[in-house]
Amino acid sequence: MEYDVLKLSNQLCFPLYACSREIVKKYKPFLDEIGLTYTQYIAMMVMWEKKTVNVKTLGECLYLDSGTLTPLLKKLEAAGLVTRERSEKDERNLVIGITEKGESLKEPAKTVPEKMASCMNLSMEEVSTLYSLLYKILKADEVCE
Amino acid sequence: MEYDVLKLSNQLCFPLYACSREIVKKYKPFLDEIGLTYTQYIAMMVMWEKKTVNVKTLGECLYLDSGTLTPLLKKLEAAGLVTRERSEKDERNLVIGITEKGESLKEPAKTVPEKMASCMNLSMEEVSTLYSLLYKILKADEVCE
DNA sequence: GCAAATTATATTGTGTATAATTAAATTGAG
DNA sequence: CTCAATTTAATTATACACAATATAATTTGC
Numbered sequence: 098m099e100y101d102v103l104k105l106s107n108q109l110c111f112p113l114y115a116c117s118r119e120i121v122k123k124y125k126p127f128l129d130e131i132g133l134t135y136t137q138y139i140a141m142m143v144m145w146e147k148k149t150v151n152v153k154t155l156g157e158c159l160y161l162d163s164g165t166l167t168p169l170l171k172k173l174e175a176a177g178l179v180t181r182e183r184s185e186k187d188e189r190n191l192v193i194g195i196t197e198k199g200e201s202l203k204e205p206a207k208t209v210p211e212k213m214a215s216c217m218n219l220s221m222e223e224v225s226t227l228y229s230l231l232y233k234i235l236k237a238d239e240v241c242e
Numbered sequence: 243m244e245y246d247v248l249k250l251s252n253q254l255c256f257p258l259y260a261c262s263r264e265i266v267k268k269y270k271p272f273l274d275e276i277g278l279t280y281t282q283y284i285a286m287m288v289m290w291e292k293k294t295v296n297v298k299t300l301g302e303c304l305y306l307d308s309g310t311l312t313p314l315l316k317k318l319e320a321a322g323l324v325t326r327e328r329s330e331k332d333e334r335n336l337v338i339g340i341t342e343k344g345e346s347l348k349e350p351a352k353t354v355p356e357k358m359a360s361c362m363n364l365s366m367e368e369v370s371t372l373y374s375l376l377y378k379i380l381k382a383d384e385v386c387e
Numbered sequence: 388g389c390a391a392a393t394t395a396t397a398t399t400g401t402g403t404a405t406a407a408t409t410a411a412a413t414t415g416a417g
Numbered sequence: 418c419t420c421a422a423t424t425t426a427a428t429t430a431t432a433c434a435c436a437a438t439a440t441a442a443t444t445t446g447c
Contacts, residue, residue: 112376117262231257334395
């Protein structure tokens with residue numbers, strides 16, 4: 098009984114961890130159609146919104162560091178979706194820009210969120226509650242506007 | 243405006259994905275003390291509860307497949323925490339058992355959940371709501387008792 | 388009772404994640 | 418001004434994740 102704190106079913110972290118992976122998995126067939134992985138997809142979301150961003154800022158938006166982003170951005174560059182250039186003002190900064198091809202991917206990508214919504218068995222209100230609670234946990238480190 | 247569906251801030255999946263990683267990151271210093279990674283920790287949680295389990299069942303409990311579990315279980319075996327033996331009844335089954343050393347790790351591990359709880363800025367009620375919503379999403383594929 | 392389908396685990400290849408280290412550029416205290 | 422401290426990316430090493438494939442053992446239909 099004194100070990101109940103160590104039961105998997107008593108952990109909050111575990112359904113969070115499992116749920117995250119299950120949902121990313123559900124995205125796969127839709128993202129395959131536009132040739133992106135889930136992480137590449139959320140990186141492109143930031144690019145569609147900001148057009149230009151340096152690696153540090155992108156990392157803050159996505160809660161990812163350069164160890165993850167550097168190879169990922171090189172792949173997006175190789176796919177012709179983004180450009181990678183040193184800032185002229187401060188050459189330590191690597192500026193990521195979106196290409197025309199990257200912009201045009203927005204059109205087919207637009208259908209992904211609606212396709213996913215139909216996979217969720219939650220009501221609008223439940224989605225809203227869940228969203229608020231997750232951001233409450235994240236907000237301590239919140240940086241991206 | 244018609245592209246608002248593609249804004250990162252309008253996605254439910256993203257805070258779930260980011261939150262999951264942020265929380266696993268918070269576990270790290272506590273788990274380092276007992277020499278486990280997060281995935282190894284939740285695998286040991288199942289072992290502390292069940293004592294004996296085959297790989298398939300463990301995978302169903304954790305929503306992980308053999309590609310993740312095989313190398314992980316070999317590391318836990320190398321650390322002397324679990325045993326790996328083919329079932330006599332059905333040699334396709336690999337039975338994982340907990341060792342005495344694995345059992346004794348339960349004692350220091352017991353302090354991890356309380357240490358983590360103090361890292362969360364949610365009320366008991368919020369934790370409970372979040373827990374229910376996450377399991378509602380997961381329940382479609384729920385297998386582990 | 389035996390070939391075909393099914394089941395369970397392992398292997399391989401690709402893609403994240405993160406910590407730690409390195410290297411280069413800028414800033415700021417004296 | 419100048420050099421040490423700081424900042425920013427890239428690199429490296431380790432550890433997951435998962436899809437796809439392979440392998441081996443058991444069931445089952447006939």
